Amino acid sequence: MSxxxxxxxxxxxxxxxxxxxxxxxxxxxxxxMTSAQIFPKPQSPPTSATTNTTKTTKPTTNSSHPTIQQQxxxxxxxxxxxxxxxxxxxxxxxxxxxxYGTSADNTTSDCRVSVIVNGVKPYRITSxxxxxxxNDYSRWNYTLTPVYTSIKQGQNKITSKFLCSNNPSLISYxxxxxxxxxxxxxxxxxxxxxxxxxxxxxxxDKETITLKVTDPNSNNTIAGASAIGNIxxxxxxxxxxxxxxxxxxxxFPYSYTISKGDISGIYKVIMKVSAPGYMxxxxxxxxxxxxxxxxxxxxxxxxxxxxxxxxNGHNLPSTIIAIPFx
Numbered sequence: 001m002s003x004x005x006x007x008x009x010x011x012x013x014x015x016x017x018x019x020x021x022x023x024x025x026x027x028x029x030x031x032x033m034t035s036a037q038i039f040p041k042p043q044s045p046p047t048s049a050t051t052n053t054t055k056t057t058k059p060t061t062n063s064s065h066p067t068i069q070q071q072x073x074x075x076x077x078x079x080x081x082x083x084x085x086x087x088x089x090x091x092x093x094x095x096x097x098x099x100y101g102t103s104a105d106n107t108t109s110d111c112r113v114s115v116i117v118n119g120v121k122p123y124r125i126t127s128x129x130x131x132x133x134x135n136d137y138s139r140w141n142y143t144l145t146p147v148y149t150s151i152k153q154g155q156n157k158i159t160s161k162f163l164c165s166n167n168p169s170l171i172s173y174x175x176x177x178x179x180x181x182x183x184x185x186x187x188x189x190x191x192x193x194x195x196x197x198x199x200x201x202x203x204x205d206k207e208t209i210t211l212k213v214t215d216p217n218s219n220n221t222i223a224g225a226s227a228i229g230n231i232x233x234x235x236x237x238x239x240x241x242x243x244x245x246x247x248x249x250x251x252f253p254y255s256y257t258i259s260k261g262d263i264s265g266i267y268k269v270i271m272k273v274s275a276p277g278y279m280x281x282x283x284x285x286x287x288x289x290x291x292x293x294x295x296x297x298x299x300x301x302x303x304x305x306x307x308x309x310x311x312n313g314h315n316l317p318s319t320i321i322a323i324p325f326x
Contacts, residue, residue: 079104079172080113080162083248084223086176086215090188090277091151093180097144097276098224100248101126101174103162105137111164113137118156120149126160129248139248151180181277190225190278191216194269194285201258201289209242209285211252211271215278221250225275234265242271264291 084100091097105111114123129139144151159175190213197208209231213222223246231240246252269285 192283229271
């Protein structure tokens with residue numbers, strides 16, 4: 001009986017101890033949950049390493065789709081252009097071809113223009129249209145000869161490249177496609193016009209004669225056209241010979257100054273023009289060279305051939321001044 005009673009008391013004691021421990025555990029858990037809701041744990045600020053990573057990380061972009069910043073730093077610039085020949089122009093195969101163009105270059109930039117025809121490498125350096133020794137390629141030209149390559153029958157591609165040595169990333173291209181022909185290429189007509197700066201020139205005047213050649217179908221100017229002709233005196237005798245080629249604007253200018261020995265009267269300019277793919281064409285223009293008049297101190301014009309001491313009852317001054325009479 002006494003053993004049974006002791007075991008019974010021990011069981012009750014253990015039960016009470018276990019119940020107490022369980023109650024304490026439940027109370028502890030409940031207290032922690034309540035404290036977390038009333039006093040939430042503040043978030044720790046980001047470390048400097050995390051902040052730096054965020055600032056310096058850049059999104060990865062495909063090279064074929066540059067970012068806005070890349071587009072602004074390297075836009076699709078048009079820094080060079082081929083002005084002659086023009087797109088679709090027919091060119092005689094195998095012959096020389098003058099190529100003209102313009103670019104964004106100037107005397108202060110260290111840039112060059114080169115060309116390539118039908119992909120035949122290397123690129124060929126062009127010549128500047130500026131003064132000798134100048135690095136200004138704002139207007140440039142290149143003569144294509146068979147030594148490098150020739151225009152072939154059918155489609156041909158001519159490409160110009162603008163490149164600056166001090167900024168290799170600044171590069172621009174421009175291309176034109178022309179058609180090489182072997183027969184029936186002389187079946188198109190040219191429009192040839194001659195303009196004189198002064199239709200009635202006088203002693204000391206600068207007379208400029210400008211020949212302009214265009215394609216009447218496209219209204220494009222024709223560069224590289226050969227021009228040959230002359231200026232004849234009023235008597236019909238030869239006065240001056242003219243020969244050259246049209247520039248990238250389709251023009252061939254010639255200037256001279258009216259001198260004392262030039263005869264008064266009507267002068268005539270006759271020019272014959274030829275260009276690959278066109279029929280030869282001629283044009284003419286006349287201008288007048290007038291004698292210089294004499295003017296007295298009171299601005300009364302006096303004919304050159306006048307002599308004697310008076311005209312219309314007026315005494316002539318002892319000194320007369322020659323000025324242009326227009």
